[in-house]
Amino acid sequence: MTGVGGQGTILASDILGEAALLAGYDIKKTDTLGMAQRGGSVISHIRIGDHVYAPLIAEGDVDILIAFEKLEAIRWCAYLRTGGIAIINDLAVPPLSVGLGTSRYPNDKEILAAFKKITGRVYFVNGTDQAHRLGDARTLNTIMMGCISTFLPIDILTWKEAIAHRIPEKIRELNFKAFDKGREVIKHVGIG
Amino acid sequence: MSKTLTGTTKKLLSGNEAVALGAYHAGIMVAAAYPGTPSTEILENLAKHHDLNAEWATNEKVAMEIGIGSAYAGRRTLVSMKHIGLNVAVDPFMAAAITGVNGGLVIISADDPGIHSSQDEQDNRHYAPFAKVPMIEPSDSQEAYDMMAYAFSISEEFDTPAIVRLTTRIAHSNSLVEVTGTRKVPTERIGFEHNVQKYVMLPVNARFRRPFVEDRLVKLAAYTETFPFNKISWGDKKLGIITSGVSYQYAREVFHTASFLKLGMTYPPPKKMIREFCNGVDRAIVIEELDPFLQDAILAMGIAVTGKEFIPRIGELNTQIVREAAIKEGLVKGKSADTLTGTLPPLPGRPPLLCPGCPHSGVFYTLNILGKRSRLSDKSKEPEIIVTGDIGCYTLATYPPLYGMDTADCMGASIGTALGIEKANIGRKVVAVIGDSTFLHSGITGLVDAVYNNSKITVIILDNSTTAMTGHQEHPGTGKSAKSVETQAVDNEQIVRGLGVKDVQVVDAFDLKALRNTLKSCISNEQLSVVIVRGDCPTKTRRRSIPMVIDYETCTSCETCLKIGCPAIQKVKDKIFIEPTLCIGDVCSVCRQVCPHHAIEPAKTTAKG
Incomplete structure (x- = not known):
């Protein structure tokens, strides 16, 4: 799970971890933060199975890559296994160096081309748009969890229990709605 | 749960x-x-x-x-x-x-x-x-x-x-x-x-x-021979792996059949157990992160083990590194993974930055202007004012466009390092920058030395009322304990005055004019000066007001505002804009103060109040 500091990827990985725990799996999860709060690149490795040893996943071993931002998707694409699933939020957050003119943000064609070498299963989702439509940009993480939930053997009630554990009551209903929206959205996007 | x-x-x-x-x-x-x-x-x-x-x-x-x-x-x-x-x-x-x-x-x-x-x-x-x-x-x-x-x-x-x-x-x-x-x-x-x-x-x-x-x-x-977390698990006796900590987990991912000696107590190591294990396998190897700590201890026992010959001694290990090393050493079958890295377009890095509304941005912008430090992008130029730095969020000001510091060694080092550069007598002004928590941690003794040995440097204490970099912990200056109970706050201004510093200035971190005037006079005067720059960390206080917007009729795209290094000010397709979800507004207003064309103002709201 990759993104930019402040996008809520850590909370999302916490929810996924909690859901896997409730579903009875062994789990290891590690967030390589760098200095996440300060707008840096963030990546979380989450491993779920009967027995998990290493917390970090090797390059080429990732089953599902979920990216909250496009540059962070391509940055970590080599981690995806051949034929793996990539769920990419269609959002560009250009780093400062792009604004200063010392580097260039990759275009969609380049991003897709990079993934094409690895897999045909690339889903671009308009998660940020959907979050704004729900009235709270911070629901992006539960929308993305809704997307990923369609690929994992964890039932919906377990997911919602995990969300309830991790999200304050005041905004819980909104996040359930966002989760359902994510499940719906992923079904209607074309495979890139 | x-x-x-x-x-x-x-x-x-x-x-x-x-x-x-x-x-x-x-x-x-x-x-x-x-x-x-x-x-x-x-x-x-x-x-x-x-x-x-x-x-x-x-x-x-x-x-x-x-x-x-x-x-x-x-x-x-x-x-x-x-x-x-x-x-x-x-x-x-x-x-x-x-x-x-x-x-x-x-x-x-x-x-x-x-x-x-x-x-x-x-x-x-x-x-x-x-x-x-x-x-x-x-x-x-x-x-x-x-x-x-x-x-x-x-x-x-x-x-x-x-x-x-x-x-x-x-x-x-x-x-x-x-x-x-x-x-x-x-x-x-x-x-x-x-x-x-x-x-x-x-x-x-x-x-x-x-x-x-x-x-x-x-x-x-x-x-240690009886410590329950020092454990042998016999597998195939052709290969035995001695390991500990997280390295054990990576080794388990790579070597599915080998015998393992997993050490939970690495000092003193269980020598009998190690000898028994090594005698029981055809070849023993050590898989450990960083130095050959266990390997050297085992070699000193007269047992031939290898490890650092193929496991890197620099950096963190992971499954991939251990797997590649094992393949190269002929310990497991497989071929090295194809790497895609060469086939990707060059990607912009995303280093962590000072946050929007950071109280440090204005100080480093001012130092940049006074010391003409943006010229440092030209590698042949030397800094006019040398800035010795310290450990904290403000170390991030090193990145362009702020070019904020020339050194950063360890906690509290900024002041002592500045004193050394001053004594080296190379004809350059020296400024030390240090955070409030770091000053209390180990900066005070350096300042005592500065007073005692007649230094004329300028010390800037960046006081954001928190230990920000590690996630906003309290410290003796904040007046709150680790349990968020009110305590007596240690006042850094009183400390500095108490040490005998004559020229002590306290400036608002978001008042650029005051910053410029104060720093200019403190750096040029021939005495020891301490400038305490106060401004709360907005990421901690979450204080914000109406975001700034650019008036494109007056904006000339001169890009002065980009030189603050504020993540809220972005340039996409030749147009500068201020991202409203990131900007904290008038609470900061540094961009508004630097704009030479007065093109930055708080957004007008339609509703009143």
Whole structure:
């Protein structure tokens, strides 16, 4: 799970971890933060199975890559296994160096081309748009969890229990709605 | 959280949470620490409990001394710090290694292989033989929880401080923990005994105490053979792997059939067990992160093992690195993974930045202008004003466009380094920048030296009222304890004046004109100056107002605003705009002050109020 500091990827990985725990799996999860709060690149490795040893996943071993931002998707694409699933939020957050003119943000064609070498299963989702439509940009993480939930053997009630554990009551209903929206959205996007 | 069949609870905990819970259940009554990634969350978790004292100390040395005192008084005590934090605390640590303890004293050293958030990746396992104390290394959160009880028992039974070494990947990974214990506070050791031969290390007493330390090591060497987390699991006897900590997990992913000797106590190592294991396999190898610590110990036993010949000694390991090394060494079959990296377009990096509304941005922008530091992008130019830096968020000002500092060594070093450059007499003005927490941690002594030795440098204390970089911990200057209880705040202005600094200025971090005038006069005057720049960290206070917008009719795209390095000010397709969700508005207004065309104003709202 990759993104930019402040996008809520850590909370999302916490929810996924909690859901896997409730579903009875062994789990290891590690967030390589760098200095996440300060707008840096963030990546979380989450491993779920009967027995998990290493917390970090090797390059080429990732089953599902979920990216909250496009540059962070391509940055970590080599981690995806051949034929793996990539769920990419269609959002560009250009780093400062792009604004200063010392580097260039990759275009969609380049991003897709990079993934094409690895897999045909690339889903671009308009998660940020959907979050704004729900009235709270911070629901992006539960929308993305809704997307990923369609690929994992964890039932919906377990997911919602995990969300309830991790999200304050005041905004819980909104996040359930966002989760359902994510499940719906992923079904209607074309495979890139 | 979920219930297991045996009725215990399973939790998904980080290594740090597991250490805190294990120490809590082991009955600690005192915990002291200074924040430092990746150790910070240990004390934060302990501070949530009301039935123990958990405190942020001024620095790691003080934390260690608090730990020693509390242990002398018979209480189980935890002291936690990052690897380089232990450097700061080594003086009292070495003393405690000789005096021993009474109540258990456990020191957490959280190392950072891969240098995720530090200035080096020193291997703190070396401190164990250096001080002749035991060292325990968990390989996941379960062990981090389970081993704490053992660490305290060992400390008490062998009359020694015990080190539990974590690494970033253990401290910051979450894994399942079956919580088997509950809190029990031992009472049998409580009390302080007048025993100068043990506690007053006059040379005569220290000499008396020395044989005890060697004798203790012999006893620990016998104990380590029985330590339940030192374990052999026989598999295929063609290959035997000796490993510990997180390296064990990577080795398990790569070697499915080999025999394993997994060490939970890496100092002293269980020599008998190691010999038995190595005799039982055709070839023994060591897989460990950083230095050949175990390998050298085993080689010194006269056993031929390899490891660092193919496992890197720099950086963090992972499954991929261990797998590639094993393939190259012919230990496992397979071919090296194809790497895609060469086929990708060059990607812009995304380094962490000073936040929108950061009180440090205006200071470094001003230093940049006064010292013409943006010319430093041209490598042939030397800085007109040399800025010695320190450890904190503000170290991020090093990146363009701020070009904020020329040096950053360790906590508190900015002032001493500046004094040295001044004394080198190379005809350049020197400015030291240091954060409020760092100043209290170890900057004060440098400033005492500056007063005493007639320095004329300028010291800027960047006071944002928090320890921001590690996640907004309280410190002696904030007036709040680790448990968020009001305490007396230590006032840095009073300290500076009390030391005898004559030229002391206090400036608002968001008032660029005042910053410019003050810094200009302090840097040019021929006396020691201290400028305290005050502005709260907006990421902590969450204070914000109406965001700024650019009036494109007056904007000439001169890009002056981009030179602040504010992440809210972005340029996409030749157009500069201010991202409204990031900008904190008039609370900061630095961009509004730098704009030469007055093209930046708070957004007009349609609704009133």
